[in-house]
Amino acid sequence: MLTFHKAGFTGARGLAQCQFTQRLLDSMFFNGFVAERGPPWRPTDIWDELVQNLPEQLKLEAFNPDIELQHIKELAMQLHLNENPNPQIYQQRVLRPPEGASSRIHQPPLPKLDPKRVQDVIDEVSARNSHNPKLTALRPPQPRIVPLGAPPYGAAGDGQLLLTNSARRLEVLRSCVAAIFECRYADARKSFPAVLRALRAPAARAALARDLAARLPGNKHLLHHHQFDLVVR
Numbered sequence: 001m002l003t004f005h006k007a008g009f010t011g012a013r014g015l016a017q018c019q020f021t022q023r024l025l026d027s028m029f030f031n032g033f034v035a036e037r038g039p040p041w042r043p044t045d046i047w048d049e050l051v052q053n054l055p056e057q058l059k060l061e062a063f064n065p066d067i068e069l070q071h072i073k074e075l076a077m078q079l080h081l082n083e084n085p086n087p088q089i090y091q092q093r094v095l096r097p098p099e100g101a102s103s104r105i106h107q108p109p110l111p112k113l114d115p116k117r118v119q120d121v122i123d124e125v126s127a128r129n130s131h132n133p134k135l136t137a138l139r140p141p142q143p144r145i146v147p148l149g150a151p152p153y154g155a156a157g158d159g160q161l162l163l164t165n166s167a168r169r170l171e172v173l174r175s176c177v178a179a180i181f182e183c184r185y186a187d188a189r190k191s192f193p194a195v196l197r198a199l200r201a202p203a204a205r206a207a208l209a210r211d212l213a214a215r216l217p218g219n220k221h222l223l224h225h226h227q228f229d230l231v232v233r
Contacts, residue, residue, distance in 0.1 A: 002038040004030075011202045043141040046078050052147040169198035170207050177211050 006025045007016075015021040024030055050057075061068040176195045179188040198204040 002034055004034045004038070014197075014201060040146050041143055042146060043143050044146055045141070046075070046082070048146055050075070169194070169201070169204060173198055173204055173208060174211060177208070 004025070009025070010016045010018070010021055057071060061071065172191050172194050176188050176191045179185070179191070199208065
């Protein structure tokens with residue numbers, strides 16, 4: 001049984017407060033998507049290969065915009081071949097019965113087929129098609145282990161940048177809390193939008209709880225009206 005960790009998914013991507021994402025993850029369509037695409041052993045497709053190579057591809061496209069257009073064309077060609085594997089347009093031919101066929105009284109009987117001859121023809125066509133590379137390429141892919149996808153923040157080389165951004169957000173959070181308890185309400189309101197965006201991450205909420213616990217030595221603490229309003233928000 002597959003279980004999708006919705007809280008971890010939304011928290012790692014900063015989508016905890018996004019109503020669209022919450023409704024999408026709770027929908028029947030997404031549950032079916034997890035049941036179909038979630039098993040680690042299944043036939044893979046273009047999407048799995050694209051997600052696996054996405055970080056390296058984004059790095060190359062950042063240095064050379066022409067490569068981005070080339071990758072888009074290659075992906076479009078793969079999708080086109082997936083929808084139209086045969087370049088020749090298939091036209092179904094339906095034989096039209098001759099005039100007056102419906103008014104015949106005596107219909108000619110269907111001749112009896114030879115089972116051995118029919119089986120020989122089937123075996124001959126199957127053996128001929130097995131050596132055709134075009135038809136072999138159209139066979140459905142075999143199940144295999146699904147490759148690991150890219151992390152939510154891209155390649156591992158961007159970890160230092162993420163740590164720097166997280167440290168800055170936590171510093172803004174601590175400065176805002178300090179301004180509230182020091183009655184500097186104007187400074188606290190200036191940094192309040194950035195603090196609300198930072199609180200979407202679980203680490204920032206845990207840091208806020210620790211900071212408030214350190215500033216409240218006892219079980220009871222008297223707050224002013226503006227302090228209470230900002231802390232509750």
